[in-house]
Amino acid sequence: MIAEEERIATSLHENGYAVFDFPDADLDARIDRIKHNLAPHYRIDFNDLESDKTRGERRIQDAWTFDEDVRSIAANQAVLDLLSKLYGRRAFPFQTLNFPVGTQQEAHSDSVHFSSLPERFMCGVWLAMEDIAPDAGPLFYHPGSHRWPIMTNALIGRRGYSSELNSAQDPYGPAWRALCDVYGSQAETFLARKGQALIWCANLLHGGSRQANPRLTRWSQVTHYYFDDCIYYTPAFSDEALGRLHLRNLVSVDDGQLRRNRYLDEEVLPPPTLQANARHISLWRRVVRSLRARKARE
Numbered sequence: 001m002i003a004e005e006e007r008i009a010t011s012l013h014e015n016g017y018a019v020f021d022f023p024d025a026d027l028d029a030r031i032d033r034i035k036h037n038l039a040p041h042y043r044i045d046f047n048d049l050e051s052d053k054t055r056g057e058r059r060i061q062d063a064w065t066f067d068e069d070v071r072s073i074a075a076n077q078a079v080l081d082l083l084s085k086l087y088g089r090r091a092f093p094f095q096t097l098n099f100p101v102g103t104q105q106e107a108h109s110d111s112v113h114f115s116s117l118p119e120r121f122m123c124g125v126w127l128a129m130e131d132i133a134p135d136a137g138p139l140f141y142h143p144g145s146h147r148w149p150i151m152t153n154a155l156i157g158r159r160g161y162s163s164e165l166n167s168a169q170d171p172y173g174p175a176w177r178a179l180c181d182v183y184g185s186q187a188e189t190f191l192a193r194k195g196q197a198l199i200w201c202a203n204l205l206h207g208g209s210r211q212a213n214p215r216l217t218r219w220s221q222v223t224h225y226y227f228d229d230c231i232y233y234t235p236a237f238s239d240e241a242l243g244r245l246h247l248r249n250l251v252s253v254d255d256g257q258l259r260r261n262r263y264l265d266e267e268v269l270p271p272p273t274l275q276a277n278a279r280h281i282s283l284w285r286r287v288v289r290s291l292r293a294r295k296a297r298e
């Protein structure tokens with residue numbers, strides 16, 4: 001193992017995150033094109049230095065489906081090879097998020113959104129697309145929190161399957177805050193240079209700090225990765241003990257191919273009634289979300 005890989009592996013193991021320089025010779029040109037192509041989607045006036053940049057759309061999910069540079073960053077071969085070596089299973093990117101400003105999100109673990117069976121075969125890679133100022137709402141994280149208990153519906157006594165939530169993170173906020181208190185954990189912020197990236201482990205608590213200066217931008221891309229031969233599901237909407245899993249039907253960003261849910265070499269399909277229910281619920285959830293977004297815009 002080369003020294004740089006060893007450094008990253010050790011940092012992930014001990015701290016739950018690792019910082020590295022994004023390995024792409026064309027990165028600056030890609031970043032320029034991404035800002036140019038995505039800007040109109042946010043309804044933010046980027047040209048006016050004085051305008052409040054935090055009032056617009058603030059994120060685009062899965063821009064990889066129409067932007068080749070977003071796709072290219074998500075499917076970067078060196079990053080895929082690195083993650084695959086670190087985890088011992090092939091990594092594949094399944095979701096991109098592009099932010100022009102800080103997310104100002106409370107501390108959370110992505111494990112309630114994206115988990116796997118076996119657990120922890122998920123990670124995020126956060127890329128700074130400009131130098132990030134302290135008052136631009138930098139990413140923060142709690143070092144070592146990847147080793148804390150994974151918050152689940154079972155632990156907080158909540159029924160997940162068929163439930164409705166504004167944000168899948170909401171029910172777990174008090175438990176995460178309590179864990180931070182009990183461990184006496186202080187958040188660290190990542191004042192990234194343009195082109196630096198940070199890998200976070202499945203259960204690392206992280207979020208976006210308050211953006212003290214709303215006139216600034218904080219361009220970044222997050223790519224979420226899973227690994228081959230797992231069950232991929234959303235714990236916030238699952239009751240594992242009852243066998244009710246909100247399974248994900250994933251398409252990999254790198255080859256556009258379906259990644260089936262697999263466990264011990266067997267494909268896992270939800271029982272037909274659950275499958276029909278899940279489709280119904282997921283459609284309904286999308287309708288509600290779209291109505292809310294429309295209302296917020298109006």
Ligand SMILES: O=C(O)CCC(=O)C(=O)O
Nearest residue numbers: 097103110139207208222
């Ligand atoms: O960029 C941030 O502030 C956090 C993003 C995040 O939590 C995520 O994409 O999972």
Ligand SMILES: [Fe+2]
Nearest residue numbers: 108109110206
């Ligand atoms: Fe997150």
